[in-house]
Amino acid sequence: MTLIELSQISLTYPNAAAPALSDLTLAVEEGAALSILGPSGCGKTTVLRAIAGFERPHAGAITIAGRPVCDAAHWVVPEERGVGMVFQDYALFPHLTVAENVAFGLRRLEKAAAVHMVAQTLDLVGLTGFEDRYTHELSGGQQQRVALARALAPKPIVLLLDEPFSNLDPDMRGQMREEVEEILRLTGTTAVLVTHDHDEAFAMADRVAVLNHGRLEQVDTPEAIYHTPSTPFVANFVGQADFLLGRVDNGKIHTEVGIFENVGEHPPGAAVEIMIRPDDVHIVPASPGGARIVGRQFRGSENLYTVILPSGQHVHSSEGSTTVYPIGSSVDLKIVATHIVTFLKS
Amino acid sequence: MTQAGPITLTPSSSLAPASGWLAQIGTFLLLAVVGLLVLPPLLYLAAAALKAGELGAVTIGSLVGLAAMTLSLATLATIWAMLLALPLAWLVIRTDLPFRNLCRWLAVIPLAIPSYIGAMSYIALLGPVGSVNTWLSTLIGAPQQWVNIYGFWGGVFVLGLFTYPYIFLLVSAALEATNPSIEETARSLGESPLGVFRRATLPMLRPSILAGGLLAFLYALSDFGSPSLLRVQVFTTAIYHQLNTRFDQAAAALLSFVLVLITIAVLVGQQMLLHRRSYVTITGTARLARSLHLGRWRWPAALLVGAVLGLSVFIPLGVLLAQTGSVGHFLEVVREQGDYIKNSLLLAGLAATLAVILGLLIAFTARHTPPRTGALLPGTIQIGYAIPGTVLGLSLILLYNTYVPWLYGTVGVLVVAYLIRFLTQSVQGVDAAIAGINPHLEEAARSLAASPWRVLRRILAPLVRPTLFAVWALVFISAMKELDATLLLRPAGFDTLPVRVYIHTVEAEYARAAVMALLLIAFTALPWMVVTRLREKKLV
Amino acid sequence: MTVVLAGVLFAFVAGLLPATADxxxxxxxxxxxxxxxxxxxxxxxxxxxxxxxxxxxxxxxxxxxxxxxxxxxxxxxxxxxxxxxxxxxxxxxxxxxxxxxxxxxxxxxxxxxxxxxxxxxxxRARIILYNKNLVPEKDVPRSIFELTNPKWKGRLAIAGTRERTTLAWATALVAIKGETFARDYLKGLHANDLKILTDNTEVWQGVGRGEFAIGLTNSPNYYLARQANLPVDVVYPDQESGGFGTPVNxxxxxxxxxxxxxxxxxxxxxxxxxxxxxxxxxxxxxxxxxxxxxxxxxxxxxxxIKRTAVTAQRLADLEEATLTLLTSLNPNW
The missing domain is CATH 3.40.190.10 (Periplasmic binding protein-like II)
Incomplete structure (x- = not known):
């Protein structure tokens, strides 16, 4: 069942030249997690704020659990939308204790029920025993958990998370990501997560929406986004990608490193680009005259090689961390692509 | 106020659109306050001024002369106040000045001394036959006039002395909140301490200097007591002349209206000045600045601070004390006139409490209305500060006696007058405080099903509570000192402390006047003392 | 907090009520x-x-x-x-x-x-108040019209028209002596640097303390100055028969x-x-x-006291013209 539905949302901030969102249509299924991914300034936070009711789109409609909350005829204020939000800066109330922060959204409950709910939620996020602390006495990760508990306690229809891990240390980030994912799964909470980190988007979400300049580029599963991006922007944004130039001839695409299927059914003679990811590219030692290794980055679990083709184009290849070739080696490239993605060269 | 990272300000106001019953009530209240409180006297002034235009009772030439005199007086008094306030604030906050906490506390006391009382003290001291002249003449043996406080420069001197705390308060708060590392960086780049002050500290303080200077300037513009006593011809004294000698209320209205227009021009100018540069957002204090060691300059600096406090606190209080006579007389006056203390305290307390409540609601609502109306309404409230007390009093008599007779003739109309004159202090103060709160806190609360009313009560009000106390004290101080409008609007039989000071002064009962003045100053300063103590103990 | 606020407000209102009732x-x-x-x-x-x-x-x-x-x-x-x-x-x-x-x-x-x-x-009668230490007995003026004599230059004070008795005095002058005479006389006083003060209190105190030798003010102020132990004496001016007399307000x-x-x-x-x-x-x-x-x-x-023979109605009629005359001579009036 579709829980959140945005259709043809457009929004321009006052005094801004370009629209923050244009003609955006998006749906979130109940119990699912959707990541909204994009570079900073792409409008991804604006989507969250529109769902929460903090911004009012100029056009389009939003429904939450079947209820129209924003269209030409309806406007539901944030406090009546039943959405929970976790802010990038957590926005904890500094004058309230941890327990009071979590209880803030529970005032419709009986006192005893609220106390119980606070205890239960704090237990869920692993903060039992911190009830009477003030938020400035907590570490960043703990503050993050309070923010999460506070948003979850009223059992929101949907949980909105705005770059929730960006203020954490890298090691903390991975751990929190796992914990949050676990909590969302346990509670069956529908979530929309905004991030500029594709790893985070892939790890957390069932589906990922990629946004660029206020426009939706693609919505799909993480795998599909990664392997079969629908635009060069998506291809580039969600991971290392190289684009090989090719030409359609005889129903095939001919490139410098080989011949590929014309999966895009481009017309004969058309100039196209084939996207290849480093893990599709394998290096085989070869006699001089062809491609040449010009760089190697050791990344722990892998080596990322940069290879220059005779035409001058750079291609990246990911090899096992124990497979080491000296820089300057002449190599051949073997492309083993499970998914061939092609774009018409503009 | 926030602890999770710096505040990110999005280009939009970052606040949810106004909605719900509170927002509507808030907007309505805002309109009602502005509409019913401030606009009628302004419209009355405008209408009466138009009538006077035909009479030609006031010539263009005299207007230009008055405007020149008034503006130079206010400008020079403000510059003088800045010269007093800036070194004081810097020394008290940033250096190891001896008795710095005491000095900081004392530096606010001049606000509690009404400028007319300050002027009277200085006349007694520096007048042509004042103590100083008498003493010098006796010392040298030749009767001669060495100093004369009367006139333009005397007016500048006295006004600056009793308005500099406005600048001191804002600048010392800003100094405390700004990151000292900026100054330390400047020092490490080879600047001398003075160079740091001039090139790093001063530019950072510009907004607070401007804001404090504006308060001092507007006070000087609308003050009647001290220019009148010191014989400076300004708008307020000319208005008084038209009203009380010529009985020409239309001409008085015309002059007042011009004064209001000048004020509007000043306010618009200030807005433009602030708009052109971005607000320097001050994120929570990272740490306290290490005090700068004054070394051998420590005692000369103390001497300078002592001189400023001497001129603005000890000398006027000393003169008043010298005039009170015996302790027995003092106590007798207190016993006899205890009721007036109660009147003043209750009235100023009521006005301050209402001003804080309204200020909070108005500032909150103004942030939730489209920017243009949001700025216009508090702006209108600000103009109320500029209507001279006498003119405001007379227009309120006419308006309230005609249309709200049940309120007129009670202390209610005094509260109305105080709100018109001083509400802006509360609105501006609370607005600035709310602006410093991370907008995400409000959004977080609303996403947790809190209505705007609950957000205001549970989140914003507690967070701006220190400001609310400070603003309360500020309005209280202003209301305690108010004389011109009170004299006209008080119900028969209901006198306040300033009214008693006035009556005793007019009747040349200086000892009584001095006792009442000292009581007035003491009770005016009292809440400020309490608030400061509480803040030191982190109780507010 | 709300309760406290309401309580405080109530206390204020209750405290103020008795002053306004019945x-x-x-x-x-x-x-x-x-x-x-x-x-x-x-x-x-x-x-x-x-x-x-x-x-x-x-x-x-x-x-x-x-x-x-x-x-x-x-x-x-x-x-x-x-x-x-x-x-x-x-x-x-x-x-x-x-x-x-x-x-x-x-x-x-x-x-x-x-x-x-x-x-x-x-x-209250208009009087000449003088400082006994500054004016020897032989020099004491008996008429306000003596005050244009250059020997009083820089030694005279009067309250401005903010004190309505000053205006009444000047108006009586215009009423009895005519506008031309009054103008010349007042010009004479200004030529002698007549100091125009805010109110009569400043006049009697200024004279009493010696800032001025002579002040034009009202009769009760003489007694106030004496009560304050100031060295002053009083003249009821122009009392000779056929003289101007002095206005009594x-x-x-x-x-x-x-x-x-x-x-x-x-x-x-x-x-x-x-x-x-x-x-x-x-x-x-x-x-x-x-x-x-x-x-x-x-x-x-x-x-x-021989008082200036002028009615209150006549004074009221001439008041505006007198005020215009005064302010045309010196804006400080």
């Missing part, structure tokens, strides 16, 4: 006369009649403005002014009710309203039109003009009694 059956007096002078009379009146009085003391002119503004719904019952010109203006504007007390006819005709709206209750009482308590108001006027009321009034502040038979120990009786 104002209707109390007599409200707007007095330009000093509190020191009028309060004892009020207290005696309350003691005698049992009528409660709320006194609002202020500047005569300020209170007059208030009465004008309150025209639609008068709040005061009685008005006591320190000068007759102002009650004449209020009479012209129809803001006063006529009332003739039984004792009114014992007040000399030039100290009561022709329309019967106001009655003089005591008087009455303090006046009048019933405000539309008063809610006309009976009590009239009773108060009766009391003010009664021997008891008069005695308290004139002894408090060195006023000149206007009713024959009332005597003050120190103040010269009215009969002994």
């Amino acid at each position: 104002a209707a059956d109390r007599l409200v007096i707007y007095s330009g006369r000093k509190e020191k002078a009028i309060k004892p009379v009020v207290d005696a009146f309350t003691k005698q009649t049992g009528i409660q009085v709320d006194l609002k003391v202020g500047k005569t002119s300020g209170l007059a403005n208030e009465i004008r503004m309150e025209k639609a719904r008068p709040r005061g019952d009685l008005y006591i002014s320190t000068e007759s010109g102002i009650v004449e203006i209020l009479t012209k504007e129809g803001l006063l009710d006529p009332y003739q007390s039984a004792a009114t006819k014992t007040v000399p005709e030039d100290f009561r309203s022709a329309a019967g709206t106001w009655t003089g209750i005591s008087g 009455p303090n006046a009482v009048a019933v405000i039109k539309g008063t809610a308590n006309p009976e009590s108001a009239r009773k108060f006027i009766d009391f003010l003009l009664s021997p008891d009321g008069q005695r308290i009034l004139v002894t408090q502040d060195y006023e000149i009694p206007l009713i024959a038979g009332v005597n003050s120990s120190e103040v010269p009786p009215l009969q002994s």
Whole structure:
């Protein structure tokens, strides 16, 4: 069942030249997690704020659990939308204790029920025993958990998370990501997560929406986004990608490193680009005259090689961390692509 | 106020659109306050001024002369106040000045001394036959006039002395909140301490200097007591002349209206000045600045601070004390006139409490209305500060006696007058405080099903509570000192402390006047003392 | 917090209520006369009649403005002014009710309203006040017209027209001597650097402390200066036969039109003009009694003063022109 539905949302901030969102249509299924991914300034936070009711789109409609909350005829204020939000800066109330922060959204409950709910939620996020602390006495990760508990306690229809891990240390980030994912799964909470980190988007979400300049580029599963991006922007944004130039001839695409299927059914003679990811590219030692290794980055679990083709184009290849070739080696490239993605060269 | 990272300000106001019953009530209240409180006297002034235009009772030439005199007086008094306030604030906050906490506390006391009382003290001291002249003449043996406080420069001197705390308060708060590392960086780049002050500290303080200077300037513009006593011809004294000698209320209205227009021009100018540069957002204090060691300059600096406090606190209080006579007389006056203390305290307390409540609601609502109306309404409230007390009093008599007779003739109309004159202090103060709160806190609360009313009560009000106390004290101080409008609007039989000071002064009962003045100053300063103590103990 | 706030507000309102309650059956007096002078009379009146009085003391002119503004719904019952010109203006504007007390006819005709709206209750003469240390006995001026003599240059002071008695004095000059003469005389004073001060208190104190040798002011101020142990003496100027005399200004009482308590108001006027009321009034502040038979120990009786022969109505008529004349000579007037 579709829980959140945005259709043809457009929004321009006052005094801004370009629209923050244009003609955006998006749906979130109940119990699912959707990541909204994009570079900073792409409008991804604006989507969250529109769902929460903090911004009012100029056009389009939003429904939450079947209820129209924003269209030409309806406007539901944030406090009546039943959405929970976790802010990038957590926005904890500094004058309230941890327990009071979590209880803030529970005032419709009986006192005893609220106390119980606070205890239960704090237990869920692993903060039992911190009830009477003030938020400035907590570490960043703990503050993050309070923010999460506070948003979850009223059992929101949907949980909105705005770059929730960006203020954490890298090691903390991975751990929190796992914990949050676990909590969302346990509670069956529908979530929309905004991030500029594709790893985070892939790890957390069932589906990922990629946004660029206020426009939706693609919505799909993480795998599909990664392997079969629908635009060069998506291809580039969600991971290392190289684009090989090719030409359609005889129903095939001919490139410098080989011949590929014309999966895009481009017309004969058309100039196209084939996207290849480093893990599709394998290096085989070869006699001089062809491609040449010009760089190697050791990344722990892998080596990322940069290879220059005779035409001058750079291609990246990911090899096992124990497979080491000296820089300057002449190599051949073997492309083993499970998914061939092609774009018409503009 | 926030602890999770710096505040990110999005280009939009970052606040949810106004909605719900509170927002509507808030907007309505805002309109009602502005509409019913401030606009009628302004419209009355405008209408009466138009009538006077035909009479030609006031010539263009005299207007230009008055405007020149008034503006130079206010400008020079403000510059003088800045010269007093800036070194004081810097020394008290940033250096190891001896008795710095005491000095900081004392530096606010001049606000509690009404400028007319300050002027009277200085006349007694520096007048042509004042103590100083008498003493010098006796010392040298030749009767001669060495100093004369009367006139333009005397007016500048006295006004600056009793308005500099406005600048001191804002600048010392800003100094405390700004990151000292900026100054330390400047020092490490080879600047001398003075160079740091001039090139790093001063530019950072510009907004607070401007804001404090504006308060001092507007006070000087609308003050009647001290220019009148010191014989400076300004708008307020000319208005008084038209009203009380010529009985020409239309001409008085015309002059007042011009004064209001000048004020509007000043306010618009200030807005433009602030708009052109971005607000320097001050994120929570990272740490306290290490005090700068004054070394051998420590005692000369103390001497300078002592001189400023001497001129603005000890000398006027000393003169008043010298005039009170015996302790027995003092106590007798207190016993006899205890009721007036109660009147003043209750009235100023009521006005301050209402001003804080309204200020909070108005500032909150103004942030939730489209920017243009949001700025216009508090702006209108600000103009109320500029209507001279006498003119405001007379227009309120006419308006309230005609249309709200049940309120007129009670202390209610005094509260109305105080709100018109001083509400802006509360609105501006609370607005600035709310602006410093991370907008995400409000959004977080609303996403947790809190209505705007609950957000205001549970989140914003507690967070701006220190400001609310400070603003309360500020309005209280202003209301305690108010004389011109009170004299006209008080119900028969209901006198306040300033009214008693006035009556005793007019009747040349200086000892009584001095006792009442000292009581007035003491009770005016009292809440400020309490608030400061509480803040030191982190109780507010 | 809300509860505390509500409590505080309630306390304030409750604390203020007694001051505002049951104002209707109390007599409200707007007095330009000093509190020191009028309060004892009020207290005696309350003691005698049992009528409660709320006194609002202020500047005569300020209170007059208030009465004008309150025209639609008068709040005061009685008005006591320190000068007759102002009650004449209020009479012209129809803001006063006529009332003739039984004792009114014992007040000399030039100290009561022709329309019967106001009655003089005591008087003050214009005097020359001088500092005995600065003016030797032989130099003491006997006429205001001597003051244009260059020997007084820089030594003269007078209050501005904010003090309405100053305006009345100048207007009397215009009325008796004519505008041309008055203008030349005033120009003469200005040529002598006449200092125009804010009010009469500044004049008597300035003279008493030696800032000025001579001040033009009102008779009670001489006694105030003496009471303050200042070295001053007084001259009632131009007393020779056929001379200008000196203006005597009455303090006046009048019933405000539309008063809610006309009976009590009239009773108060009766009391003010009664021997008891008069005695308290004139002894408090060195006023000149206007009713024959009332005597003050120190103040010269009215009969002994040759006063400038001009009516209050005439003064009121010439007032505006005189003010224009004065301000054209010097804006500080």
